[in-house]
Amino acid sequence: MQDIILEFQNVEAGYPGLNRxxxxNISFRIVKGEFITILGNSGSGKTTLLKLVNRLISPDGGRILFKGKEIAQGKPEQLRKNMGYVIQQAGLFPHMTVAENIAVLPKVLKWDKKAINGRVDELLSMMKLPTAIExxxxxxxxxSGGQQQRVGIARALSTDPDILLMDEPFGALDAVTRKELQQEIKQLHLTFGKTILFVTHDRQEAIDLGDRVMVxxxxEICQFDEPRxxxxxxAGDAIRELFHADTALKKLSxxxxxxxxxxxxxxxxxKGSSVEWEMPMETVLDCMLQGQKTVxxxxxxxxxxxxxxxxxxxxxDGIENQGRSQAGGRV
Ligand SMILES: Nc1ncnc2c1ncn2[C@@H]1O[C@H](COP(=O)(O)OP(=O)(O)OP(=O)(O)O)[C@@H](O)[C@H]1O
Incomplete structure (x- = not known):
């Protein structure tokens, strides 16, 4: 049986003073260990949805369950211990050092000094940051922006939470640093199997990272499904249009x-040219563009x-015609 970690049941939410x-009507279930990306235009409600999960705001209707229990029933602090939160530009405390920033929550939880220092070093290494005192x-x-974001992720992981909530974490980074951090968060997910909810308005990022994408x-949720x-x-014209501009070759990725x-x-x-089973299909294209006849x-x-x-x-052709399922493909 699937281990549901988070469930929304007909959730409605707004802000005080708004008349809408x-x-x-937000309903979904997330299985433990899934990497979920939440994609949508500005103002579509992505941040609001994340804030509902860790009770920064409360729903006006419906129920939110975390590990089978309604979140409204426990203490918010208890809940947040289980949910790391990373926001754009890291949101680090400017008056604190790197080590102090990472240790915020362990200190609140009164870990002893040795355990805190050990955890800080462990997290810095995990995020490929130096552990030197300097x-x-x-x-x-x-x-740098990338280092700040790495420290932000280390801080979010400090108490080994069940879920990582990430709100446009790489939105302010240059393209190269962004790609690097995307690879690393993917690797972290593979290594530790954390459940991740990752907000983005970047279609490629959503598709690259998510096991499932919530659009x-x-x-409202227009579709919640695997990228392909x-x-x-x-599920409708909005989603079709979202991917319409991509050429079939780009869709190979x-x-x-x-x-x-x-x-x-x-x-x-x-043996001249080979690819692995789980690699993006565009790597086959790359090999052929380099002159390989067989891959x-x-x-x-x-x-x-x-x-x-x-x-x-x-x-x-199969992708262009969107007919692979009928043509006997696995999709
Ligand atoms: N504290 C608030 N009070 C009133 N309205 C708010 C508040 N916070 C957000 N909103 C409104 O709620 C709507 C959804 O905001 P939200 O931040 O969830 O969108 P988003 O999809 O994350 O957008 P973006 O990609 O621009 O961050 C917007 O219309 C916004 O103006």
Missing amino acids: QILR FKNRHPWQL LNDG RLILHP YFKVSDFADLLREGQED SVYREGKYMGSFQHGDLIQAV
């Missing part, structure tokens, strides 16, 4: 090699078959 609800004693203004539009299904089976297993050819393996596919070291040019064309 910002979120309407670095730990720096203040946020002495850090919000004007306070958003493209192949859009939304799929894994394994999604095209039905196109693999059996026979001789060619071999491996799954945990086992040869699964190969792709040739024609297979790639078929893959692209």
Whole structure:
């Protein structure tokens, strides 16, 4: 049975003084360990939804359950201990050092000094930051944007929470640092299996990171699904338009090699060029653009078959026609 960690049941929410609800009829379930991205335009209610989860605001209607218990019934502090929160530009305390920022919650929880110091070093290493005293004693203004965000994530992980809530965490970073941090959060997720709710208005980021993407539009969920299904089976015109501008070749990046297993050819393996089962399908395209005629596919070291040019064309056609499910594909 699936282990549901978070559930919204017909949740409505607004703000005092507004004559309309910002979120309407929000219902969903999230399984422990899922990486969920929440995608939507500015003002669609993404931040409001995150704030409901850790009780920074309360719903006007409906129920929110965390690990099967209604969150309104416990103490907010108790709940927040289980929920790391990361916001854009890290939100570090400017008057505190790096180490003090990371140790905020352990100190509140009265951990002993040795345990706190050990945890700070562990988290700095985990986030690929130096553990030298000089670095730990720096203040946020002495850090780059990327370093600040890494410290912000370390702080959110300090008490080993069950859920990580991330509100546009990489929105203010340059493209290269952003890509780096995306890779790292993905790796952290794979290593520690934390449940992550990650707000973004960047379509590519949502698709790259999310096991499932929740698309919000004007306070309602228009679709909550796996990335490839958003493209192949859009639940309405809004979602279709969201991905419409992408060329079929770009859409290859939304799929894994394994999604095209039905196109693999059996026979001789060619060790000249190879890709792994879970890699993005566009890596096959890259190999072919570099002149490879055949690309071999491996799954945990086992040869699964190969792709040739024609297979790639078929893959692209399948995406263009959005007909892979009918054509016998796995999607
Ligand atoms: N404290 C508040 N009081 C009144 N209205 C608010 C408050 N906070 C947010 N809103 C309104 O609620 C709506 C949703 O805001 P929210 O911040 O959840 O959107 P968002 O999707 O996260 O947007 P963005 O991508 O711009 O951060 C907006 O219309 C906003 O103006």
